[in-house]
Amino acid sequence: MIPLLLIIPLVFALLSVLLPRLPIKAIAIPGLVLQLIASIQLSVHTYKHGASDYALGSWEAPLGIALHANGFTVTLLTLTAFIAIVCAVYALIYLKRYEHEQRYFWPLFWFLLASLNGIWLSGDLFNLYVGLELLTFSAVGMVALTANKASLQAAIRYLFAALLGSLGYLAGVALLYGQYGTLSIQEIALISTSDAPTQVALALMTVGLLMKTAIFPLHYWLPPAHGGALAPVSALLSALVVKASFYILAVLWLQLAPDAISPAAAQVLGALGAGAILWGSWCAFRQPDIKMLVAYSTVAQLGYLMFVFPLSIGTSAAAAELAWQGTVLHLLAHAFAKAAMFLSVGTLVLAIGHQGIKDLAGVSHRVPLALFSFGLSAVSLMGLPPSGGFNAKWLLLQSALSSGQWWWFIFILGGGLLTAAYVFRVFSVSFIEEARHKFAPTHWLLDVSALTLAAAAILLGFVSQWPLTLMELVPGVQS
Amino acid sequence: MTLWLEAFNTDFWYAIVGAVLLVLALGAFITSRQLIKKLLAFNIMGSGVFLIMVGLAQYQHGPDSVPQALVLTGIVVAVAATALALVLIRKFVLKGGQP
Amino acid sequence: MNAWLPVAVLGTSLIASLIIFLVPDAKQRLRSTLNITAALVKIGLVAWMVFGIYQQELFETRFTLVPGIDFVLRADSLSMLFAGLSSVLWLFTTIYAIGYLEGSPHRSRFFGFFSLCVASTMGISLAGNLFTFLIFFEMLTLSTYPLVVHRGTQASLTAGRTYLRYTLGGGAMLLLGVVLLYSYAGPQVGEFAETGTLRAATSLDPRTLAAIFVVLIIGVGVKAAFVPFHGWLPVAMVAPAPVSALLHAVAVVKAGAFGIIRIVYNVYGIEFSAQIGVLLPLGILAAITIIWGSMQALRQMELKKRLAYSTVSQVSYIALGVALFGPIGSIGGLVHLLHQGIMKVTLFFAAGNYAETLGIHRIDELDGVGKRMPGTSLAFTIGALGMIGLPPTAGFISKWYLGIGALEAGMAWALGVLVLSSALNAAYFLPILYRLWFKPVRGAWPDEQIPAARFETDPWLLFPTLATMAFTIAAGLLASHPWSPLTWATLISVREYLP
Incomplete structure (x- = not known):
C-alpha cells in the first residue's frame, strides 16, 4: 500500500510528460481517484493495525529509502489526495484558456503530488531533503507557468528563498549525521541529547524550514508567488506546499529531539507566529487586489501553526495534547478553506475580468455561488462556528489557558477579528448594487469544486473527531 | 596543544573549510543583487554543505559510504536547481527583467 | 424519533x-x-x-x-x-x-x-x-x-x-x-x-x-x-x-x-448567582439601560429610530426580571421575552406599513394617518399601549409581575425604575397616538405608493400586522389560560426556584 502512493503520482507524471495532450487530461481524474483510494485504504489500515514501515525495493536504510506511515501521515496523505482531486477538476476547466500552460501543468502537478506524498511518508532526514527540493522545483515551475515578467520574478524569488531554506536544512542534516551516525528520525529520537551540535543543527534546520513555510518575517516571497499564480496553483501552494515544511519542522521539534529544545526557543517561534498574524492580517487589510489579499491571509494563518511550539513544549501533557490537536485541525481546516478561497476568487476574477476588490461590486447577485464558497471558507478562516477553524481555535485557546500562557490567548482570539476585518471588505463591496463591469458566465464545475472544499472546511467542524482519532496513533508525538 | 593538533586531521579541515565557504557564500547570496551572482553563491554554499557533510561524518565515525552517497544525490539536486534557476532567469531577462 | x-x-x-x-x-x-x-x-x-x-x-x-x-x-x-x-x-x-x-x-x-x-x-x-x-x-x-x-x-x-x-x-x-x-x-x-x-x-x-x-x-x-x-x-x-x-x-x-x-x-x-453577588450589578446595568434607552427614544424624530431605542429599553426588562431574585420577578422577565417580541413586531410592521404605503418615515408626518390607515394605526396603538404597560395588553402582565417581583425581592428601587420607564414610554408613544388619531391631515402624503383600495394597504402587509396585534391583546386577556405564555413562564420559574 505505502509504495503505491509514490508510484501512482510518479507513473502519471511520466505519462503526462510522454503522452500527447488529450489523454493527459483524460487520465488525470482516474489517476487521482486511484490515489485517493490508496490513501483511504492506508488510513483504514493504519486505523486498524497502527503505524507501519516499508523499505523501498527491500533496500534497508540508510542507503535505501525507508517509508513510514502513521496516523498523522495518513491524514495528510488523504488530505493531499482530496484537495488534489478537487483542484484537478477545477484546473481541467480553468486551464482551457491557457493552452500553452496546460502542457506543463499536468506533469508538474503530478510531480508535486509525488514529492508531497514522499515527504509525508519519509522516515529519514535526507529523504525529507530530497522531497523538499522536488517539491520546490515543481511548485516554482507552477508559479512560473504563465511566464510573464511578474510571475517569473515571483518564481525566481520563490526559488532562491526555497533553495536557501533547503541548504539550511541540509547543513543541519550534515551536523546531525556527524553527531549520531544515522538519518532515521526514529533512531535519532531514541538517542538524541541536548548538546551544542544538536542545537546548532536544529537552529539551522529551523531557520531553513521557517523560510520555506513563509513564517513572518521570512514570508516576503510568498505573497507574489501565491497571489500571482493561476488559481488552481495558488490553491495547491497555499493549502499543501507550505504545510510540508511545517510538518518537517513539527517532527523535528516535537519528535526528533524534544530534549534539545528549550521552552524559551519555543516562545520565540510563538512570537514569530503572533507577528505573522498581525503583519499578515494588516497587509491583507491593505491590499487593493483580491488575490494578494488571500495570499497575505495565508501568511497570517500560518502564524497559528507556530503556537503549537510554545503550547506543547515545557507544558503539561494535557495542554500539549490540546495544542497538538488544535494545530492539526487548523492545518486541515486552513488547507480546505484556503484552497476553496483561492478557487472561488479565481472564478470571481474570471467572471469579472479584474482583480481589484473594488471591481467586485455586484458579485453577490451575479456570481452568487463563488461568493458563497468564499463566504463559507471565510467562516472557517475567521474561526467562527460551525467550522473546522473554530474547533481548532477552541482547542488552541483551551491549551493556552491550561498551560497558563494567556498572552497567546490574545493573539488567537484577536487573529479571528483581524481576519474578519479583511474578509468583510470583500463582502461589503459585493453587496453594492451597481456592477462596474460586465460579467462573463463561468462553468458550473468551477463553482462546484470551490464549494466542495468550502463545505469540507465547515463539515470538519462536525467530524473533527475523525482526524483526531487517527492522530492518537502517532508514536512519540502523543503523550 | 598536541590534542588540538591531533583533532585537526584532514577530515576536520574539510568540515571547517566547508563551514567557511558556507558563511562567505551566504554573505554573498544576501548582499548581491544580481540574480546570476546569487545563483553562483548558492552553488558555493552547496559545496560548503557537502564538505561539512563528508568531512564531519568521516571525522567522527571514520570512513563512511553513506555521506558520499548523500552528497552525490545532493549534487544532482543542486545541478537540477541551478538548471531550473538558469531557465527562469533567462526567460525573465528576455521579458525585460533586470538580470 | x-x-x-x-x-x-x-x-x-x-x-x-x-x-x-x-x-x-x-x-x-x-x-x-x-x-x-x-x-x-x-x-x-x-x-x-x-x-x-x-x-x-x-x-x-x-x-x-x-x-x-x-x-x-x-x-x-x-x-x-x-x-x-x-x-x-x-x-x-x-x-x-x-x-x-x-x-x-x-x-x-x-x-x-x-x-x-x-x-x-x-x-x-x-x-x-x-x-x-x-x-x-x-x-x-x-x-x-x-x-x-x-x-x-x-x-x-x-x-x-x-x-x-x-x-x-x-x-x-x-x-x-x-x-x-x-x-x-x-x-x-x-x-x-x-x-x-x-x-x-x-x-x-x-x-x-x-x-x-x-x-x-x-x-x-x-x-x-x-x-x-x-x-x-x-x-x-x-x-x-x-x-x-x-x-x-x-x-x-x-x-x-x-x-x-x-x-x-x-x-x-x-x-448561586445571588450568592456570588452578580445579580445586583446585572439589575443595575439593566435599569440604566431601561432609563437611558427611553430617554434616547424621546429625542428621536424618526419613527424607526424611536422604536429602536424603545427596544434597547424594553429588552432590558427581561434582564431586570432575571436579576430580581425571586420567582415572581423571574416570571415577569421570562414572559416579557415573549410579550416584548409580539408587541415590538406589531409596532415595526405598522411602521413598515406607513413607510411602504405612504412614504412616512418621520413622526411629524404621521398627522391624521389614523383615518387613512385605520387597521395599521389600531395595531400601532395597541402595540404602543402594550409597551406603556396598560391593561388588557400583554405588556401590562409583564410589568405587573416585574413590579411585584421587585417588591418581593426587596428591591424597591427597581419598582421606581419601572414606574419612571413607563412614564417615559408614555411620553414618547402618546404624542404619536395623538398625531395618528386627533391631528388633521397636513396635506398630501410624502410618497404614496399603494393607493387605498379594498384594504388600506397590501393585504400581505396588513394581515400579519393585525394578527400580531391580536396576539398582543390575547396574551393579556387570556393570561391565565393553560397555554398562555404566562402559564409557561410560571412553570419554568417554579422549576428554577425548586430547592
Missing part, C-alpha cells in the same frame, strides 16, 4: 434556506410556497415538542465535536418558550416580508439568509450547552449581516460594518468567557440544567466565577443591546422593515436576552 425532533426543527429552516438560495429570483410563487410551508412545518414540530414536554418526554440530540465537548440540542421548557416565539413570529414576518419585498431585487438571497437566520435562532433556543449556544450565536451574526446590508447602499454598508464590529466583538467576548469557564470549571458546567450546574461546584473560587460571569454577560449583552453596547441597534435600522422586526423582536436582541437567562438560570443558577 425523540432524538431527531430537535434536528428536524433546525433542519426545516436550514434546508428551506439552501433550497431558496437556488430558486431563481423571478419564481415568486415557488419561493413563497417554500417559505410558508417551512414556517408551518416548523410550528407543527415545535408544537409537537411542547406537547411532549408537557408529558415529561425528553428530546435530545448529542454527539461529540472535539474531545470532551459535545454538540447538544435539547428541548426543555425554557427553550420551548423561545422556539415557540420564534416559530410563530417567523411565519408572520415571512408573510409580511413577501408582501414588503414584492418586485424588489435579490429576493432569493434575502429569503435564503432570512431562513438561515431563523435556523440560527432555533439553534440558540435548542442549544443544550454553552458551547452549542455559542455556535449558533455566532451563526446568527453571520446570517443577519447580509440582511442588514441587503439594500447595498452606502448607508447600509456602513451600518453593516458597525453591526459587525459590535457583534463580532461580542462574540469574541462570549468565546473568551466560555473557554474560561470550560477550562476553569470543566466542560460539564456548560450543560444547561435547571437550577444551574455551578451550585454543586463548591471548590471553585467565587471571585473567579464572578469575573467569568461578567465576561459572559458582556458577550451576550452586546446582542441584548445593553448600554453601552447598544450602538449597533439604531444604526441597523437602515435594513428593510421585516429585518428590523426580526432583529428586534425575534432574533438578535432576543438571542442576547435569552443568553442572559441561560447563563443565570441554567449555568450559574439563580441562587
